[in-house]
Amino acid sequence: MKKWIVPLVLVILLAACRSPEQEVHYIAKSEHWKAIYHSNAEEGLRLFYLGDNDDLGPLQLTIEGNKESQTLDDIQLNKDGYYSFTKKESERIFKRDAKPMIHMQWQSEVETLDVKNH
Numbered sequence: 001m002k003k004w005i006v007p008l009v010l011v012i013l014l015a016a017c018r019s020p021e022q023e024v025h026y027i028a029k030s031e032h033w034k035a036i037y038h039s040n041a042e043e044g045l046r047l048f049y050l051g052d053n054d055d056l057g058p059l060q061l062t063i064e065g066n067k068e069s070q071t072l073d074d075i076q077l078n079k080d081g082y083y084s085f086t087k088k089e090s091e092r093i094f095k096r097d098a099k100p101m102i103h104m105q106w107q108s109e110v111e112t113l114d115v116k117n118h
Contacts, residue, residue, distance in 0.1 A: 024096050028113035033104055035113050037094045044090030047102070048082040059083070060105040065093035 024039040034048040045063075049056060058074040061083075070093065077083050093100050094115075102113040 024094060025118045026094050026100070026115045027118050028102060028115040030104075030111045030113050032109065032111055033102075033113055035102055035115060037090055037115075039091070039094070042087070044085035044087040045094065046082050046084045047104070049077055056106045058106075062103040063093055064101045064103070066095075066098050066100075068093055 024037070026035070026037040026045075028035040029050075032049060032051050034050055035045060036048070037045045047061070056077060058076065060071070060073050061075060062069060062071045070089070075083055097117065099117075100115045102115060104111045104113070
């Protein structure tokens with residue numbers, strides 16, 4: 001019986017000391033937009049407009065993940081100049097080793113952000 005106590009205690013200690021799931025960080029930047037996602041942040045994906053125009057009008061946004069995509073029409077930036085997804089919405093697409101693409105359309109402009117894992 002004593003032979004089993006030491007290995008059992010070691011297994012329990014190793015399981016308890018297991019590192020938590022690693023954080024995921026994605027960043028992208030284009031001429032007019034910047035996208036940031038940190039898995040440890042309170043908000044999900046945040047899209048920032050880098051230009052000076054305060055009234056962009058409605059935006060169309062498509063995010064393509066490895067297996068999922070999501071399109072949103074008629075979204076508006078908040079008063080701080082960015083749009084934020086919920087953490088739950090973002091987690092479905094921004095997984096470790098994913099290679100998401102973000103397509104932005106506003107006024108007569110179109111840009112694609114190639115998101116990189118950092």
